Amino acid sequence: MDSLTPANEPVIVGHPDRPPRTLGFWLTALWGIAIFVALFAGQVAVVGYFLLLHDGPIDSSALIQVASRGLTLSLSVIMGLPAVLIAVYLAVRHTRTRFVDYLALRWTSWTYVWIGIVGMIVIVMGWDLMSRVTGREVTPGFMLDVLKTAQVDGTVWLLVIAFCVAAPISEELFARGFLYRGWSETGLGVPGAIVLSSLVWTALHMQYNWYFFLEVFALGLWFGYLRYRSHSTLVTIVLHGLNNFAAVVQTMWLASGNG
Numbered sequence: 348m349d350s351l352t353p354a355n356e357p358v359i360v361g362h363p364d365r366p367p368r369t370l371g372f373w374l375t376a377l378w379g380i381a382i383f384v385a386l387f388a389g390q391v392a393v394v395g396y397f398l399l400l401h402d403g404p405i406d407s408s409a410l411i412q413v414a415s416r417g418l419t420l421s422l423s424v425i426m427g428l429p430a431v432l433i434a435v436y437l438a439v440r441h442t443r444t445r446f447v448d449y450l451a452l453r454w455t456s457w458t459y460v461w462i463g464i465v466g467m468i469v470i471v472m473g474w475d476l477m478s479r480v481t482g483r484e485v486t487p488g489f490m491l492d493v494l495k496t497a498q499v500d501g502t503v504w505l506l507v508i509a510f511c512v513a514a515p516i517s518e519e520l521f522a523r524g525f526l527y528r529g530w531s532e533t534g535l536g537v538p539g540a541i542v543l544s545s546l547v548w549t550a551l552h553m554q555y556n557w558y559f560f561l562e563v564f565a566l567g568l569w570f571g572y573l574r575y576r577s578h579s580t581l582v583t584i585v586l587h588g589l590n591n592f593a594a595v596v597q598t599m600w601l602a603s604g605n606g
């Protein structure tokens with residue numbers, strides 16, 4: 348097994364007069380904040396639009412009612428994707444490296460996908476088992492609420508696209524693509540970049556309580572390790588999408604009263 352060093356990252360060839368570079372720790376962090384703001388703005392714009400269409404006074408209860416609807420949440424997650432793409436593109440331009448190369452948007456062996464799936468199953472099933480043993484909910488309560496409103500609106504299909512396609516692409520480009528790449532070639536090294544990018548990714552899931560935070564963080568560490576071993580963010584996007592799809596199916600199963 349390779350040691351956790353960035354030495355195995357493929358060499359990227361840039362313009363001969365302007366060699367490629369990474370942004371370093373602080374520029375990566377500052378651009379990371381800008382990317383997060385862009386993601387947040389894209390999502391809030393959708394919530395604001397539906398809030399303006401809301402009948403009655405616009406207050407905190409109206410905000411909660413609008414934001415918790417499946418249609419609103421789905422569209423806000425989807426709108427976050429172009430916002431992230433634009434922000435990440437602007438950041439990567441300063442590296443004099445191709446967008447796809449800097450973010451490791453390259454395919455690799457299917458072996459890493461199968462290894463990733465096995466690891467996800469172990470992590471998720473272990474957490475589910477711990478939830479049942481400790482008497483905790485297996486799936487976050489807000490997921491059930493969002494699914495029910497999506498079923499009423501007839502937009503479950505849009506919810507699946509948002510959670511299983513748009514969210515994985517946005518979050519993986521940000522965490523395992525941009526943040527990991529910039530931080531792994533600093534004093535943090537690969538281990539520090541995996542941990543720190545996983546912490547940032549976990550912080551994006553503010554809808555969860557501390558228990559599910561830990562599960563998300565554990566998955567983040569696993570995705571980060573696979574990003575390092577495979578040299579591919581596409582692999583983590585696929586795995587992230589599969590994990591979210593499994594979570595949606597599980598939520599549907601519980602909502603139907605079979606859980």
